[in-house]
Amino acid sequence: MMTDSDYSPVVGLEVHAELLTHSKMFCGCAVVDSVEAEPNTSVCEICTGMPGTLPVINQRAVEYALRVALALGCDIAQTSVFARKNYFYPDLPKGYQISQYELPLAVNGEMPIKTVDGQKIIRIRRVHLEEDTGKLYHREGYSLVDYNRSGVPLLEIVSEPDLSSVEEVKSYATGLRSLLRYLEVNSGDMDKGVIRFEANVSVLKEGQSDLGTRTEIKNLNSFRSMVRAIEYEIDRQVSILSSGGDVQQETLGWDEAAGETLSQRSKEEAHDYRYFPEPDLPPLGVDRTWIESVRSELPELPFEKTARFVNDLGLSFYAADVLAVDKSVAEFFEEALDHSPSLPAEKIANWISTDLFALLNEANIPISQSQVEPETIAELVTLVDEGTINATSAKIVLEHVFRNGGSPKEVVKELDLAIIQDPEILRRSVKEILESSPDQVDTYLSGKEGVSQWFFGQVMSVTGGRADPSVVHQILNDELKELKSRQGEG
Ligand code: ADP
Ligand code: ZN
Ligand code: MG
Numbered sequence: 001m002m003t004d005s006d007y008s009p010v011v012g013l014e015v016h017a018e019l020l021t022h023s024k025m026f027c028g029c030a031v032v033d034s035v036e037a038e039p040n041t042s043v044c045e046i047c048t049g050m051p052g053t054l055p056v057i058n059q060r061a062v063e064y065a066l067r068v069a070l071a072l073g074c075d076i077a078q079t080s081v082f083a084r085k086n087y088f089y090p091d092l093p094k095g096y097q098i099s100q101y102e103l104p105l106a107v108n109g110e111m112p113i114k115t116v117d118g119q120k121i122i123r124i125r126r127v128h129l130e131e132d133t134g135k136l137y138h139r140e141g142y143s144l145v146d147y148n149r150s151g152v153p154l155l156e157i158v159s160e161p162d163l164s165s166v167e168e169v170k171s172y173a174t175g176l177r178s179l180l181r182y183l184e185v186n187s188g189d190m191d192k193g194v195i196r197f198e199a200n201v202s203v204l205k206e207g208q209s210d211l212g213t214r215t216e217i218k219n220l221n222s223f224r225s226m227v228r229a230i231e232y233e234i235d236r237q238v239s240i241l242s243s244g245g246d247v248q249q250e251t252l253g254w255d256e257a258a259g260e261t262l263s264q265r266s267k268e269e270a271h272d273y274r275y276f277p278e279p280d281l282p283p284l285g286v287d288r289t290w291i292e293s294v295r296s297e298l299p300e301l302p303f304e305k306t307a308r309f310v311n312d313l314g315l316s317f318y319a320a321d322v323l324a325v326d327k328s329v330a331e332f333f334e335e336a337l338d339h340s341p342s343l344p345a346e347k348i349a350n351w352i353s354t355d356l357f358a359l360l361n362e363a364n365i366p367i368s369q370s371q372v373e374p375e376t377i378a379e380l381v382t383l384v385d386e387g388t389i390n391a392t393s394a395k396i397v398l399e400h401v402f403r404n405g406g407s408p409k410e411v412v413k414e415l416d417l418a419i420i421q422d423p424e425i426l427r428r429s430v431k432e433i434l435e436s437s438p439d440q441v442d443t444y445l446s447g448k449e450g451v452s453q454w455f456f457g458q459v460m461s462v463t464g465g466r467a468d469p470s471v472v473h474q475i476l477n478d479e480l481k482e483l484k485s486r487q488g489e490g
Contacts, residue, residue, distance in 0.1 A: 007203040012161035014198040019153040025131040026055030039146035047151030049094030061153035064185040066294045069127045072109030082278040091134040104128035113171045123160035213247045229254040313345040339378035371405040380408040393417040421468040
Protein backbone atom coordinates (compact mmCIF):
# COMPACT_ATOMS: atom_id res chain seq x y z
CA MET A 1 0.00 0.00 0.00
CA MET A 2 1.37 3.41 -0.96
CA THR A 3 1.34 6.21 1.58
CA ASP A 4 1.00 9.97 1.12
CA SER A 5 4.73 10.41 1.48
CA ASP A 6 5.34 8.34 -1.65
CA TYR A 7 3.85 11.17 -3.68
CA SER A 8 5.03 14.72 -4.17
CA PRO A 9 2.91 17.57 -5.53
CA VAL A 10 3.61 19.24 -8.87
CA VAL A 11 1.97 22.60 -9.42
CA GLY A 12 2.03 25.10 -12.28
CA LEU A 13 0.35 28.43 -11.65
CA GLU A 14 -1.42 30.77 -14.03
CA VAL A 15 -1.63 34.23 -12.51
CA HIS A 16 -3.95 36.91 -13.86
CA ALA A 17 -3.12 40.45 -12.85
CA GLU A 18 -5.05 43.57 -13.78
CA LEU A 19 -2.80 46.35 -15.00
CA LEU A 20 -3.10 49.76 -13.34
CA THR A 21 -3.40 51.75 -16.54
CA HIS A 22 -5.64 54.82 -16.77
CA SER A 23 -7.65 53.44 -19.66
CA LYS A 24 -8.75 50.01 -20.81
CA MET A 25 -6.86 47.61 -23.09
CA PHE A 26 -8.56 48.46 -26.37
CA CYS A 27 -10.68 51.58 -25.76
CA GLY A 28 -10.51 54.92 -24.00
CA CYS A 29 -12.75 54.02 -21.06
CA ALA A 30 -11.25 54.70 -17.66
CA VAL A 31 -10.17 51.76 -15.52
CA VAL A 32 -12.24 52.29 -12.38
CA ASP A 33 -12.24 50.67 -8.97
CA SER A 34 -14.39 47.60 -9.43
CA VAL A 35 -15.71 47.75 -5.88
CA GLU A 36 -16.26 51.50 -5.43
CA ALA A 37 -17.52 52.60 -8.85
CA GLU A 38 -21.20 52.60 -9.85
CA PRO A 39 -21.78 49.60 -12.15
CA ASN A 40 -21.66 50.19 -15.91
CA THR A 41 -20.41 53.77 -15.66
CA SER A 42 -17.15 53.19 -17.52
CA VAL A 43 -18.27 51.46 -20.70
CA CYS A 44 -18.39 52.28 -24.41
CA GLU A 45 -19.26 50.64 -27.73
CA ILE A 46 -15.85 48.95 -27.94
CA CYS A 47 -15.69 47.32 -24.52
CA THR A 48 -19.31 46.23 -24.74
CA GLY A 49 -18.67 44.62 -28.10
CA MET A 50 -20.93 46.61 -30.39
CA PRO A 51 -20.67 45.57 -34.04
CA GLY A 52 -18.60 47.83 -36.24
CA THR A 53 -16.27 49.12 -33.53
CA LEU A 54 -12.51 48.77 -33.68
CA PRO A 55 -10.11 48.06 -30.83
CA VAL A 56 -6.85 50.00 -30.43
CA ILE A 57 -3.91 48.64 -28.41
CA ASN A 58 -3.15 50.56 -25.21
CA GLN A 59 0.59 51.31 -25.37
CA ARG A 60 0.82 51.86 -21.66
CA ALA A 61 -0.52 48.37 -21.01
CA VAL A 62 2.17 46.97 -23.28
CA GLU A 63 4.79 48.97 -21.41
CA TYR A 64 3.55 47.60 -18.07
CA ALA A 65 3.58 44.08 -19.45
CA LEU A 66 7.14 44.65 -20.66
CA ARG A 67 8.17 45.78 -17.18
CA VAL A 68 6.95 42.52 -15.71
CA ALA A 69 8.34 40.36 -18.50
CA LEU A 70 11.76 42.02 -18.27
CA ALA A 71 11.80 41.83 -14.48
CA LEU A 72 11.19 38.10 -14.89
CA GLY A 73 14.07 37.87 -17.34
CA CYS A 74 11.86 36.78 -20.24
CA ASP A 75 12.71 36.84 -23.92
CA ILE A 76 10.52 39.49 -25.51
CA ALA A 77 8.92 38.81 -28.87
CA GLN A 78 9.56 41.70 -31.23
CA THR A 79 6.28 40.73 -32.84
CA SER A 80 3.44 39.14 -30.95
CA VAL A 81 -0.10 38.53 -32.03
CA PHE A 82 -3.51 39.06 -30.46
CA ALA A 83 -6.05 36.30 -30.98
CA ARG A 84 -9.74 35.77 -30.42
CA LYS A 85 -10.65 33.22 -27.81
CA ASN A 86 -14.27 32.40 -28.58
CA TYR A 87 -16.77 31.39 -25.96
CA PHE A 88 -20.17 32.49 -24.73
CA TYR A 89 -20.75 33.84 -21.27
CA PRO A 90 -22.83 36.79 -20.09
CA ASP A 91 -19.78 38.63 -18.75
CA LEU A 92 -18.23 38.57 -22.24
CA PRO A 93 -20.34 40.83 -24.47
CA LYS A 94 -18.30 40.31 -27.66
CA GLY A 95 -18.58 36.53 -27.49
CA TYR A 96 -14.80 36.37 -27.53
CA GLN A 97 -11.94 37.56 -25.42
CA ILE A 98 -8.94 39.18 -27.08
CA SER A 99 -5.87 37.40 -25.78
CA GLN A 100 -2.46 36.27 -26.96
CA TYR A 101 -2.14 32.63 -27.85
CA GLU A 102 0.42 31.21 -30.24
CA LEU A 103 2.71 34.23 -30.18
CA PRO A 104 2.75 35.72 -26.69
CA LEU A 105 4.58 38.90 -25.76
CA ALA A 106 7.23 37.10 -23.71
CA VAL A 107 8.51 33.61 -22.92
CA ASN A 108 11.20 31.78 -20.91
CA GLY A 109 11.51 33.79 -17.73
CA GLU A 110 12.61 33.01 -14.21
CA MET A 111 11.28 33.90 -10.79
CA PRO A 112 13.45 33.29 -7.70
CA ILE A 113 11.42 32.30 -4.66
CA LYS A 114 12.16 31.71 -1.00
CA THR A 115 11.89 28.11 0.20
CA VAL A 116 12.84 26.33 3.41
CA ASP A 117 16.08 25.28 1.69
CA GLY A 118 16.94 28.81 0.53
CA GLN A 119 16.29 30.17 -2.93
CA LYS A 120 14.73 28.26 -5.80
CA ILE A 121 14.17 29.33 -9.40
CA ILE A 122 10.70 28.84 -10.83
CA ARG A 123 10.68 28.91 -14.62
CA ILE A 124 8.16 31.18 -16.31
CA ARG A 125 6.66 29.70 -19.45
CA ARG A 126 4.99 32.80 -20.86
CA VAL A 127 3.72 36.28 -20.12
CA HIS A 128 0.95 37.64 -22.30
CA LEU A 129 -1.62 40.41 -22.54
CA GLU A 130 -5.36 40.00 -22.67
CA GLU A 131 -8.53 41.78 -21.59
CA ASP A 132 -10.59 41.17 -18.47
CA THR A 133 -14.25 40.18 -18.57
CA GLY A 134 -17.19 41.90 -16.89
CA LYS A 135 -18.40 40.86 -13.47
CA LEU A 136 -21.53 38.92 -12.65
CA TYR A 137 -23.51 39.42 -9.48
CA HIS A 138 -25.82 36.56 -8.64
CA ARG A 139 -28.97 37.49 -6.79
CA GLU A 140 -31.75 35.19 -5.74
CA GLY A 141 -33.17 33.90 -8.99
CA TYR A 142 -31.42 36.33 -11.34
CA SER A 143 -28.01 37.76 -12.20
CA LEU A 144 -26.69 41.26 -12.84
CA VAL A 145 -23.68 42.17 -14.92
CA ASP A 146 -21.26 45.07 -14.52
CA TYR A 147 -19.15 45.82 -17.60
CA ASN A 148 -16.81 48.29 -15.90
CA ARG A 149 -14.16 45.58 -15.75
CA SER A 150 -14.81 44.45 -19.30
CA GLY A 151 -11.72 45.23 -21.35
CA VAL A 152 -9.45 46.14 -18.43
CA PRO A 153 -5.87 45.14 -19.34
CA LEU A 154 -4.99 41.79 -17.86
CA LEU A 155 -1.57 40.21 -17.71
CA GLU A 156 -1.28 36.46 -17.60
CA ILE A 157 1.87 34.94 -16.15
CA VAL A 158 2.19 31.17 -16.62
CA SER A 159 4.78 29.17 -14.70
CA GLU A 160 6.30 25.83 -15.61
CA PRO A 161 5.20 22.99 -13.31
CA ASP A 162 8.13 23.71 -10.97
CA LEU A 163 6.32 24.25 -7.67
CA SER A 164 6.70 21.18 -5.49
CA SER A 165 4.88 22.08 -2.29
CA VAL A 166 2.08 24.27 -1.05
CA GLU A 167 4.69 26.42 0.70
CA GLU A 168 6.43 27.00 -2.61
CA VAL A 169 3.13 27.96 -4.23
CA LYS A 170 2.51 30.49 -1.46
CA SER A 171 6.00 31.85 -1.74
CA TYR A 172 5.72 32.16 -5.53
CA ALA A 173 2.34 33.89 -5.36
CA THR A 174 3.51 36.28 -2.63
CA GLY A 175 6.68 36.97 -4.58
CA LEU A 176 4.80 37.77 -7.77
CA ARG A 177 2.39 40.05 -5.94
CA SER A 178 5.36 41.84 -4.42
CA LEU A 179 7.02 42.16 -7.83
CA LEU A 180 3.89 43.58 -9.45
CA ARG A 181 3.63 46.19 -6.71
CA TYR A 182 7.32 47.11 -6.98
CA LEU A 183 6.82 47.63 -10.69
CA GLU A 184 3.76 49.79 -9.94
CA VAL A 185 1.62 47.88 -12.43
CA ASN A 186 -0.86 46.38 -9.95
CA SER A 187 -2.13 47.43 -6.52
CA GLY A 188 -1.85 43.94 -5.07
CA ASP A 189 -5.25 44.51 -3.51
CA MET A 190 -6.45 40.91 -3.37
CA ASP A 191 -9.78 41.87 -1.81
CA LYS A 192 -10.63 43.69 -5.02
CA GLY A 193 -9.76 40.71 -7.18
CA VAL A 194 -6.90 42.43 -9.02
CA ILE A 195 -4.84 39.24 -8.87
CA ARG A 196 -6.45 35.85 -9.55
CA PHE A 197 -5.04 32.38 -9.83
CA GLU A 198 -5.57 29.15 -11.67
CA ALA A 199 -3.70 26.17 -10.32
CA ASN A 200 -2.66 23.13 -12.31
CA VAL A 201 -2.06 20.24 -9.96
CA SER A 202 -0.70 16.74 -10.34
CA VAL A 203 1.21 14.41 -8.06
CA LEU A 204 4.36 12.49 -8.80
CA LYS A 205 4.96 9.00 -7.48
CA GLU A 206 8.37 8.52 -5.95
CA GLY A 207 10.83 7.32 -8.56
CA GLN A 208 8.55 8.32 -11.43
CA SER A 209 9.95 10.80 -13.95
CA ASP A 210 7.01 11.57 -16.27
CA LEU A 211 4.58 14.08 -14.82
CA GLY A 212 1.22 12.73 -13.75
CA THR A 213 -2.17 13.73 -15.14
CA ARG A 214 -3.11 17.20 -13.99
CA THR A 215 -6.31 18.92 -13.10
CA GLU A 216 -6.83 22.65 -13.40
CA ILE A 217 -8.59 24.59 -10.65
CA LYS A 218 -10.19 27.79 -11.94
CA ASN A 219 -11.05 31.10 -10.33
CA LEU A 220 -9.04 31.18 -7.13
CA ASN A 221 -9.32 34.72 -5.83
CA SER A 222 -7.33 34.70 -2.63
CA PHE A 223 -4.15 33.14 -1.29
CA ARG A 224 -6.27 31.32 1.21
CA SER A 225 -8.62 29.66 -1.26
CA MET A 226 -5.73 28.86 -3.55
CA VAL A 227 -3.85 27.10 -0.77
CA ARG A 228 -6.91 25.26 0.48
CA ALA A 229 -7.90 24.17 -3.02
CA ILE A 230 -4.43 22.90 -3.88
CA GLU A 231 -4.12 21.03 -0.56
CA TYR A 232 -7.50 19.45 -1.11
CA GLU A 233 -6.65 18.49 -4.68
CA ILE A 234 -3.29 16.94 -3.74
CA ASP A 235 -5.00 14.80 -1.10
CA ARG A 236 -7.75 13.81 -3.51
CA GLN A 237 -5.30 12.74 -6.22
CA VAL A 238 -3.05 10.85 -3.78
CA SER A 239 -5.99 8.92 -2.42
CA ILE A 240 -7.18 8.02 -5.94
CA LEU A 241 -3.73 6.88 -7.03
CA SER A 242 -2.86 5.02 -3.83
CA SER A 243 -6.03 2.98 -4.12
CA GLY A 244 -5.12 2.01 -7.68
CA GLY A 245 -7.27 4.52 -9.60
CA ASP A 246 -6.43 7.08 -12.30
CA VAL A 247 -6.69 10.85 -12.07
CA GLN A 248 -8.90 12.25 -14.83
CA GLN A 249 -7.71 15.37 -16.62
CA GLU A 250 -10.41 17.93 -15.97
CA THR A 251 -11.24 21.49 -15.09
CA LEU A 252 -12.33 22.01 -11.52
CA GLY A 253 -14.00 24.74 -9.58
CA TRP A 254 -13.39 25.48 -5.90
CA ASP A 255 -16.31 25.51 -3.49
CA GLU A 256 -15.08 27.72 -0.65
CA ALA A 257 -17.97 26.89 1.68
CA ALA A 258 -17.78 23.12 1.20
CA GLY A 259 -13.98 23.18 1.08
CA GLU A 260 -13.77 20.92 -1.96
CA THR A 261 -12.97 20.99 -5.65
CA LEU A 262 -15.82 20.21 -8.05
CA SER A 263 -15.66 19.00 -11.61
CA GLN A 264 -16.64 21.68 -14.13
CA ARG A 265 -15.77 19.87 -17.30
CA SER A 266 -13.77 16.81 -18.32
CA LYS A 267 -11.14 16.61 -21.04
CA GLU A 268 -13.78 15.35 -23.49
CA GLU A 269 -15.96 18.38 -22.87
CA ALA A 270 -12.96 20.73 -22.97
CA HIS A 271 -13.74 24.03 -24.61
CA ASP A 272 -12.71 24.46 -28.15
CA TYR A 273 -11.98 28.15 -28.10
CA ARG A 274 -11.48 28.28 -31.89
CA TYR A 275 -8.55 30.67 -31.51
CA PHE A 276 -7.68 32.74 -34.56
CA PRO A 277 -5.66 35.94 -35.01
CA GLU A 278 -7.69 39.03 -34.18
CA PRO A 279 -8.41 40.51 -37.60
CA ASP A 280 -9.09 43.99 -36.21
CA LEU A 281 -5.63 44.41 -34.68
CA PRO A 282 -2.21 44.56 -36.30
CA PRO A 283 0.58 42.39 -34.88
CA LEU A 284 2.08 44.00 -31.79
CA GLY A 285 5.55 45.30 -32.58
CA VAL A 286 8.00 45.99 -29.77
CA ASP A 287 11.37 47.26 -30.95
CA ARG A 288 14.76 47.01 -29.24
CA THR A 289 14.83 50.69 -28.31
CA TRP A 290 11.55 50.40 -26.46
CA ILE A 291 12.64 47.22 -24.69
CA GLU A 292 15.93 48.78 -23.60
CA SER A 293 14.28 51.97 -22.39
CA VAL A 294 11.80 50.01 -20.26
CA ARG A 295 14.62 47.81 -18.97
CA SER A 296 16.73 50.81 -18.00
CA GLU A 297 13.88 52.21 -15.91
CA LEU A 298 13.21 49.09 -13.86
CA PRO A 299 13.56 49.71 -10.13
CA GLU A 300 15.62 47.47 -7.88
CA LEU A 301 13.49 44.32 -7.69
CA PRO A 302 12.46 42.54 -4.50
CA PHE A 303 14.74 39.57 -5.07
CA GLU A 304 17.61 41.93 -5.92
CA LYS A 305 16.99 43.83 -2.70
CA THR A 306 16.94 40.58 -0.75
CA ALA A 307 20.29 39.59 -2.26
CA ARG A 308 21.79 43.00 -1.46
CA PHE A 309 20.54 42.90 2.14
CA VAL A 310 22.16 39.48 2.51
CA ASN A 311 25.44 40.27 0.76
CA ASP A 312 26.07 43.86 1.81
CA LEU A 313 24.33 44.04 5.18
CA GLY A 314 24.88 40.51 6.41
CA LEU A 315 21.20 39.79 7.05
CA SER A 316 19.98 36.21 6.96
CA PHE A 317 18.10 35.32 3.78
CA TYR A 318 14.92 35.04 5.80
CA ALA A 319 15.30 38.43 7.51
CA ALA A 320 16.19 40.10 4.21
CA ASP A 321 13.22 38.60 2.41
CA VAL A 322 10.74 39.65 5.09
CA LEU A 323 11.81 43.28 4.67
CA ALA A 324 12.25 43.29 0.90
CA VAL A 325 8.85 41.84 0.05
CA ASP A 326 7.13 45.19 0.64
CA LYS A 327 8.78 48.18 -1.01
CA SER A 328 7.67 50.66 1.65
CA VAL A 329 9.00 48.42 4.43
CA ALA A 330 12.31 48.01 2.60
CA GLU A 331 12.57 51.78 2.21
CA PHE A 332 11.69 52.30 5.87
CA PHE A 333 14.41 49.86 6.87
CA GLU A 334 17.03 51.53 4.70
CA GLU A 335 16.11 54.96 6.04
CA ALA A 336 16.43 53.70 9.61
CA LEU A 337 19.88 52.37 8.70
CA ASP A 338 20.87 55.75 7.28
CA HIS A 339 19.99 57.34 10.62
CA SER A 340 22.25 54.98 12.54
CA PRO A 341 24.95 53.67 10.21
CA SER A 342 27.07 52.33 13.06
CA LEU A 343 24.35 50.01 14.42
CA PRO A 344 24.23 46.40 13.27
CA ALA A 345 21.70 46.17 10.43
CA GLU A 346 20.46 42.92 11.88
CA LYS A 347 19.23 44.63 15.04
CA ILE A 348 17.33 47.29 13.11
CA ALA A 349 15.86 44.58 10.87
CA ASN A 350 14.82 42.58 13.86
CA TRP A 351 13.01 45.43 15.64
CA ILE A 352 11.10 46.21 12.47
CA SER A 353 10.12 42.70 11.53
CA THR A 354 9.13 41.52 14.98
CA ASP A 355 7.95 44.25 17.32
CA LEU A 356 6.92 46.92 14.81
CA PHE A 357 5.22 44.36 12.54
CA ALA A 358 3.27 43.02 15.51
CA LEU A 359 1.96 46.51 16.29
CA LEU A 360 1.13 47.22 12.63
CA ASN A 361 -0.69 43.91 12.33
CA GLU A 362 -2.68 44.50 15.45
CA ALA A 363 -3.71 47.97 14.30
CA ASN A 364 -4.12 46.69 10.73
CA ILE A 365 -2.32 49.65 9.14
CA PRO A 366 0.54 49.84 6.65
CA ILE A 367 3.95 51.06 7.79
CA SER A 368 3.41 54.38 6.00
CA GLN A 369 0.51 55.24 8.30
CA SER A 370 2.35 54.52 11.52
CA GLN A 371 3.59 57.22 13.89
CA VAL A 372 6.78 55.22 14.20
CA GLU A 373 9.27 56.75 11.78
CA PRO A 374 12.55 55.27 10.56
CA GLU A 375 14.40 57.60 12.95
CA THR A 376 12.26 56.28 15.83
CA ILE A 377 13.61 52.79 15.26
CA ALA A 378 17.15 54.08 14.84
CA GLU A 379 16.92 56.01 18.12
CA LEU A 380 15.29 53.12 19.95
CA VAL A 381 17.88 50.58 18.84
CA THR A 382 20.64 53.03 19.77
CA LEU A 383 19.19 53.40 23.28
CA VAL A 384 19.23 49.61 23.70
CA ASP A 385 22.63 49.21 22.10
CA GLU A 386 24.34 51.79 24.32
CA GLY A 387 22.69 50.27 27.39
CA THR A 388 20.36 53.14 28.29
CA ILE A 389 17.31 50.88 28.32
CA ASN A 390 16.85 47.15 28.26
CA ALA A 391 14.86 45.20 25.67
CA THR A 392 11.76 44.97 27.84
CA SER A 393 11.63 48.73 28.30
CA ALA A 394 12.35 49.23 24.62
CA LYS A 395 9.20 47.31 23.74
CA ILE A 396 7.21 49.58 26.06
CA VAL A 397 8.79 52.65 24.48
CA LEU A 398 8.03 51.43 20.96
CA GLU A 399 4.43 50.74 21.78
CA HIS A 400 4.11 54.15 23.46
CA VAL A 401 5.49 55.94 20.39
CA PHE A 402 3.31 53.79 18.15
CA ARG A 403 0.18 54.92 20.02
CA ASN A 404 1.11 58.48 20.94
CA GLY A 405 3.99 59.59 18.72
CA GLY A 406 7.04 61.35 20.10
CA SER A 407 10.66 60.33 20.36
CA PRO A 408 12.00 57.30 22.23
CA LYS A 409 14.36 59.50 24.31
CA GLU A 410 11.45 61.60 25.58
CA VAL A 411 9.39 58.52 26.34
CA VAL A 412 12.24 56.95 28.31
CA LYS A 413 12.32 60.10 30.48
CA GLU A 414 8.58 60.42 30.71
CA LEU A 415 8.07 56.81 31.80
CA ASP A 416 11.29 56.66 33.79
CA LEU A 417 12.55 53.59 31.98
CA ALA A 418 16.29 54.14 31.91
CA ILE A 419 18.42 51.28 33.19
CA ILE A 420 19.57 51.74 36.82
CA GLN A 421 23.33 51.40 36.92
CA ASP A 422 24.07 53.56 39.95
CA PRO A 423 25.89 51.17 42.36
CA GLU A 424 24.67 53.05 45.41
CA ILE A 425 21.03 52.69 44.54
CA LEU A 426 21.48 49.05 43.60
CA ARG A 427 23.51 48.25 46.75
CA ARG A 428 20.69 49.66 48.82
CA SER A 429 18.19 47.38 47.03
CA VAL A 430 20.42 44.34 47.47
CA LYS A 431 20.85 45.03 51.19
CA GLU A 432 17.14 45.52 51.70
CA ILE A 433 16.39 42.20 50.06
CA LEU A 434 18.99 40.38 52.11
CA GLU A 435 17.80 41.96 55.36
CA SER A 436 14.17 41.12 54.69
CA SER A 437 14.86 37.50 53.76
CA PRO A 438 16.59 35.87 56.76
CA ASP A 439 15.39 32.35 55.86
CA GLN A 440 16.87 32.51 52.38
CA VAL A 441 20.07 33.96 53.78
CA ASP A 442 20.32 30.99 56.17
CA THR A 443 19.76 28.65 53.28
CA TYR A 444 22.56 30.35 51.43
CA LEU A 445 24.89 30.19 54.39
CA SER A 446 24.13 26.50 54.87
CA GLY A 447 25.85 25.96 51.51
CA LYS A 448 22.95 26.09 49.06
CA GLU A 449 24.42 28.90 47.01
CA GLY A 450 21.91 28.45 44.21
CA VAL A 451 19.57 30.67 46.20
CA SER A 452 21.59 33.68 45.06
CA GLN A 453 19.57 33.50 41.82
CA TRP A 454 16.48 34.08 43.91
CA PHE A 455 18.02 37.21 45.49
CA PHE A 456 18.92 38.42 42.03
CA GLY A 457 15.35 37.92 40.87
CA GLN A 458 14.04 39.87 43.86
CA VAL A 459 16.29 42.84 43.09
CA MET A 460 15.22 42.84 39.44
CA SER A 461 11.64 42.69 40.54
CA VAL A 462 11.78 45.60 43.02
CA THR A 463 13.52 47.71 40.36
CA GLY A 464 10.83 46.91 37.81
CA GLY A 465 13.35 44.97 35.72
CA ARG A 466 15.35 48.12 35.12
CA ALA A 467 18.41 47.27 37.18
CA ASP A 468 21.59 46.61 35.19
CA PRO A 469 21.95 42.84 35.65
CA SER A 470 25.74 42.81 35.62
CA VAL A 471 25.97 45.48 38.30
CA VAL A 472 23.39 43.64 40.43
CA HIS A 473 25.31 40.37 40.10
CA GLN A 474 28.51 42.00 41.16
CA ILE A 475 27.03 43.76 44.20
CA LEU A 476 25.09 40.66 45.22
CA ASN A 477 28.26 38.58 45.10
CA ASP A 478 30.10 41.15 47.22
CA GLU A 479 27.36 41.27 49.81
CA LEU A 480 26.97 37.49 50.02
CA LYS A 481 30.73 37.03 50.38
CA GLU A 482 30.65 39.59 53.13
CA LEU A 483 27.90 37.65 54.98
CA LYS A 484 29.86 34.44 54.59
CA SER A 485 33.03 35.85 55.98
CA ARG A 486 31.11 37.29 58.91
CA GLN A 487 29.61 33.83 59.51
CA GLY A 488 33.16 32.41 59.51
CA GLU A 489 34.21 34.95 62.12
CA GLY A 490 31.12 34.37 64.28
P1 ADP B 1 -3.56 25.14 -20.82
O1 ADP B 1 -4.08 25.50 -19.46
O2 ADP B 1 -4.03 26.09 -21.84
O3 ADP B 1 -3.75 23.72 -21.14
P2 ADP B 1 -0.70 24.52 -20.61
O4 ADP B 1 -0.83 23.16 -21.12
O5 ADP B 1 0.39 25.34 -21.21
O6 ADP B 1 -1.99 25.41 -20.80
O7 ADP B 1 -0.45 24.42 -19.06
C1 ADP B 1 -0.88 25.38 -18.19
C2 ADP B 1 -0.23 25.21 -16.85
O8 ADP B 1 -0.24 23.86 -16.43
C3 ADP B 1 1.21 25.66 -16.76
O9 ADP B 1 1.33 26.48 -15.63
C4 ADP B 1 1.98 24.39 -16.56
O10 ADP B 1 3.11 24.61 -15.76
C5 ADP B 1 0.99 23.52 -15.85
N1 ADP B 1 1.20 22.09 -16.02
C6 ADP B 1 1.38 21.40 -17.16
N2 ADP B 1 1.50 20.08 -16.90
C7 ADP B 1 1.36 19.92 -15.57
C8 ADP B 1 1.36 18.78 -14.69
N3 ADP B 1 1.52 17.54 -15.15
N4 ADP B 1 1.19 19.01 -13.38
C9 ADP B 1 1.00 20.25 -12.91
N5 ADP B 1 0.98 21.33 -13.67
C10 ADP B 1 1.16 21.19 -14.99
ZN1 ZN C 1 -14.79 51.17 -23.43
MG1 MG D 1 -4.80 26.75 -18.26
